[in-house]
Amino acid sequence: MKTIDEIIEAILRNALAREISIGTPDGEANRHAYIQSFEGEGERKIRFVVDDLEALKEAGLLHPHRTVAMSIGGADGSDVLALMKRMNLSAGVLLEYDNDAGLNAQERTRDLREDGSLKFSVVIGDAMQKLNTALDKAKSAVKDADTLIVLCFGVLHELPKRSPNYTHDRFFDILFSAFPTVMVYCAEPCAQPEFPLGWPQSVELGFPGVKADRLAGIARFICDRLFVGKADAPEQRGQDLVRMNRDLAVELLHKTLRFSSVDRFHHEMEERLTSFDVQSLSSMLATRIANLEQEIAYRTSDGFRKEYRDHGVNVRDERGAALPIPFTHSRLILRRFAQSHPQLQRAKAEAADFAPPPVPTKAPAVADPVSAAGAPSAASGSDGGKVNISVSNQAGRDVRSTVTNRTFTFNK
Numbered sequence: 097m098k099t100i101d102e103i104i105e106a107i108l109r110n111a112l113a114r115e116i117s118i119g120t121p122d123g124e125a126n127r128h129a130y131i132q133s134f135e136g137e138g139e140r141k142i143r144f145v146v147d148d149l150e151a152l153k154e155a156g157l158l159h160p161h162r163t164v165a166m167s168i169g170g171a172d173g174s175d176v177l178a179l180m181k182r183m184n185l186s187a188g189v190l191l192e193y194d195n196d197a198g199l200n201a202q203e204r205t206r207d208l209r210e211d212g213s214l215k216f217s218v219v220i221g222d223a224m225q226k227l228n229t230a231l232d233k234a235k236s237a238v239k240d241a242d243t244l245i246v247l248c249f250g251v252l253h254e255l256p257k258r259s260p261n262y263t264h265d266r267f268f269d270i271l272f273s274a275f276p277t278v279m280v281y282c283a284e285p286c287a288q289p290e291f292p293l294g295w296p297q298s299v300e301l302g303f304p305g306v307k308a309d310r311l312a313g314i315a316r317f318i319c320d321r322l323f324v325g326k327a328d329a330p331e332q333r334g335q336d337l338v339r340m341n342r343d344l345a346v347e348l349l350h351k352t353l354r355f356s357s358v359d360r361f362h363h364e365m366e367e368r369l370t371s372f373d374v375q376s377l378s379s380m381l382a383t384r385i386a387n388l389e390q391e392i393a394y395r396t397s398d399g400f401r402k403e404y405r406d407h408g409v410n411v412r413d414e415r416g417a418a419l420p421i422p423f424t425h426s427r428l429i430l431r432r433f434a435q436s437h438p439q440l441q442r443a444k445a446e447a448a449d450f451a452p453p454p455v456p457t458k459a460p461a462v463a464d465p466v467s468a469a470g471a472p473s474a475a476s477g478s479d480g481g482k483v484n485i486s487v488s489n490q491a492g493r494d495v496r497s498t499v500t501n502r503t504f505t506f507n508k
């Protein structure tokens with residue numbers, strides 16, 4: 097294992113001096129290595145999706161033979177293929193920008209597709225520009241399909257920068273208009289939630305044996321390239337610490353703790369891993385998509401946690417109090433069931449039997465998802481349902497408390 101000081105030395109000596117961009121031979125090699133690093137990862141990544149879908153199936157809310165799965169930015173498609181197998185889904189679509197990864201998925205499934213035992217299409221292209229093409233494939237794959245399951249793993253944080261004309265509202269409007277029942281499972285590296293859940297706005301960061309001026313050099317490099325207008329310049333504090341914006345600190349930790357080579361560092365410098373704000377996205381969706389259920393979970397990835405501990409990272413607030421390991425990833429589960437679903441009607445009727453008389457409110461302008469299919473969903477209020485926050489302690493036990501109309505899980 098390289099020490100953090102060796103990593104910092106490698107970055108300061110080589111990385112700051114050179115620029116590598118996509119299109120150069122080095123850039124291509126990096127891109128290839130980057131895409132390869134996601135190969136075969138799908139099986140592991142879909143576990144939380146399978147848990148959720150199994151529960152829905154048991155409740156009579158999921159019918160695999162009428163369900164199509166789609167992965168957006170799914171690299172080799174191992175996520176959607178694993179999901180189809182685990183849940184016995186009737187068809188799947190992969191929408192992937194990278195040509196090699198898409199062709200790889202096509203090649204690996206050729207025999208099964210040709211003998212008719214697998215209904216699986218690959219659409220190679222940009223997530224926003226080819227979304228309707230991919231959805232058309234999903235609709236035509238199964239007669240009477242009424243449910244779409246979408247996997248977005250590690251791609252939503254990239255799309256605002258990489259996909260022309262991408263906006264979250266446009267993307268989700270199209271997805272939720274495509275089928276009567278839509279479930280979207282997102283897992284993304286993310287921005288820190290607000291203190292006290294996450295870190296305070298400004299933190300002081302240090303590594304044992306690393307001089308503050310060297311650390312400040314890297315912090316400034318990342319700040320100048322990825323945080324223009326988003327964070328103040330990092331400030332050296334004494335011999336060992338650098339004060340900086342919390343997301344800049346986590347970005348620096350991603351880029352140093354997970355450092356593998358100078359070339360890879362350059363590739364990683366093309367994107368910010370702390371740009372995705374799951375709570376803003378969730379609030380925006382709550383105002384646009386009627387009857388939407390949402391669950392948010394924050395996590396720290398195992399790899400990050402290990403490196404953080406092994407390198408003895410020291411982070412404190414401005415008054416000197418030690419801060420816990422940050423969150424690195426968020427999961428967002430979105431479910432919108434067809435409102436005519438008999439199981440849903442029964443649950444609503446049962447709830448009404450126990451509910452106090454309703455307080456009259458302005459009727460929400462809710463677009464019926466069935467009739468809205470094919471058209472962008474109308475702006476509408478959320479259904480004002482209960483809001484749960486759940487926090488997992490170190491032992492992974494859930495502690496739940498009801499707070500707003502979305503569900504949060506915090507898993508450190």
Ligand SMILES: C[S@@+](CC[C@H](N)C(=O)[O-])C[C@H]1O[C@@H](n2cnc3c(N)ncnc32)[C@H](O)[C@@H]1O
Pocket residue numbers: 131134137138141168169170171191192193194197221222223224248249250251254255258259
């Ligand atoms: C961080 S990787 C994640 C891969 C895979 N989903 C996983 O979690 O292992 C991001 C993926 O999104 C794809 N991607 C990036 N921009 C895209 C775009 N504009 N349209 C479609 N896919 C895109 C990349 O090619 C890559 O496969």
